Amino acid sequence: MKFVIYRSKATEEMRASDVGDILLTSRMNNQKRGITGALLYRNGFFLQVLEGQDDVVDDLVRRIRKDGRHTAFTVLYSGETSKLVFPSWSMARVPEDAVTRSPAVFQALESDQIDENTARQFLAEVSAVVR
Numbered sequence: 001m002k003f004v005i006y007r008s009k010a011t012e013e014m015r016a017s018d019v020g021d022i023l024l025t026s027r028m029n030n031q032k033r034g035i036t037g038a039l040l041y042r043n044g045f046f047l048q049v050l051e052g053q054d055d056v057v058d059d060l061v062r063r064i065r066k067d068g069r070h071t072a073f074t075v076l077y078s079g080e081t082s083k084l085v086f087p088s089w090s091m092a093r094v095p096e097d098a099v100t101r102s103p104a105v106f107q108a109l110e111s112d113q114i115d116e117n118t119a120r121q122f123l124a125e126v127s128a129v130v131r
């Protein structure tokens with residue numbers, strides 16, 4: 001299994017309902033594919049974690065990357081994992097205030113790449129606040 005953390009920029013201002021639509025579609029699709037993860041939208045930027053079987057994650061990343069609702073798609077970190085961080089979330093929503101509360105989440109949003117330690121810390125901090 002692998003996980004990918006990426007950041008992208010929304011092409012248009014997202015309303016809460018727009019983000020809600022993305023979450024709904026993601027939850028339906030991801031459940032069928034055994035993908036789990038978390039999504040943050042804040043100030044025009046998306047930050048998403050996807051985890052699951054290598055080929056399924058790679059395929060999903062290719063599809064999401066092409067989505068016209070965002071651009072400047074940048075993988076911040078990608079790695080192998082033997083244990084899912086979000087086993088019960090087909091796509092969790094990360095509350096916006098996670099950015100101000102969590103150094104690792106803030107660092108991920110501000111960087112073009114993060115190291116393994118920051119990635120692991122990011123996952124731990126995000127998994128503690130998703131709902």
Ligand SMILES: Cc1cc2nc3c(=O)[nH]c(=O)nc-3n(C[C@H](O)[C@H](O)[C@H](O)COP(=O)(O)O)c2cc1C
Pocket residue numbers: 022025026027029030039046048050060063064065067069070091
């Ligand atoms: C920021 C962002 C995150 C997304 N995350 C997912 C996801 O986790 N799973 C998914 O299936 N689609 C996700 N999508 C939507 C896909 O790009 C695509 O629209 C969708 O998979 C198409 O599904 P459909 O063929 O059922 O309409 C995301 C889109 C955006 C803009």
